[in-house]
Amino acid sequence: MEPILNKDEYTFYLIGNVDDFTERLGRVVRLGKEEIAVFKTTDEQIYALENKSPGPRGGTIAEGIISGEVLFDPICDWKISLKDGQVLDPDTGQVRTYPVHVHGNEVRVGLVKNEGGRFHE
Template sequence: MKARTRWDAVCTVDDLVPESGIAVWTEDGPVAVFYLPHRLPALFAISHSDPFSGANVLARGITGDLKGEPVVASPLYKQHFSLRTGACLEDDTVRVKTYPVLVDGHKIRLAIPERQHRAVAA
């Protein structure tokens, strides 16, 4: 059975800060949404959780560009994560989850996988 996805409104355009990220809460957990107006696409969304420390800090990382790849550097241990793929540039065995993101009027929406609820036999 294919997992279903829904587009949840997580913030508004006014909440975005150019060249940085904001943290939003979703049913899938905390997500970091980044707005890089000089790029196309300009919006990226990845897990807010740093896989090396377990702390929810990636939205507070420094954004940049490494060899044409949009990245965020974790504010704790400074690993760089691709904003397009979630891959860690320093350790190719580590990646963070990415989320499709779009602007819908004034709202920012993320594609969040719907949780599957199974019936429990009594």
């Protein structure tokens, strides 16, 4: 079941075109104070997660490898769901996710309104 998303709570920012993202490889996008790791799966789904490892050693996740809808964290060797950011068993934790809207070829990522600093595209 997909989470209910009230799009009125988000401002969506253009981060590129679908073709700008390489399948199974992460790309870092900065929106204001947010550093976001964006991934495209082999079935053309695009996911956006906070570029921060939930593991005890910290680090980033953009260098992770994608298999299906699972990200393999390069620092902790943990598996993270791209759908909801949940770390898969036997480990625990979660990565913040961001809503992605694809319209035509344009990819936009949503940030909660009134959260963080204001900036222009």
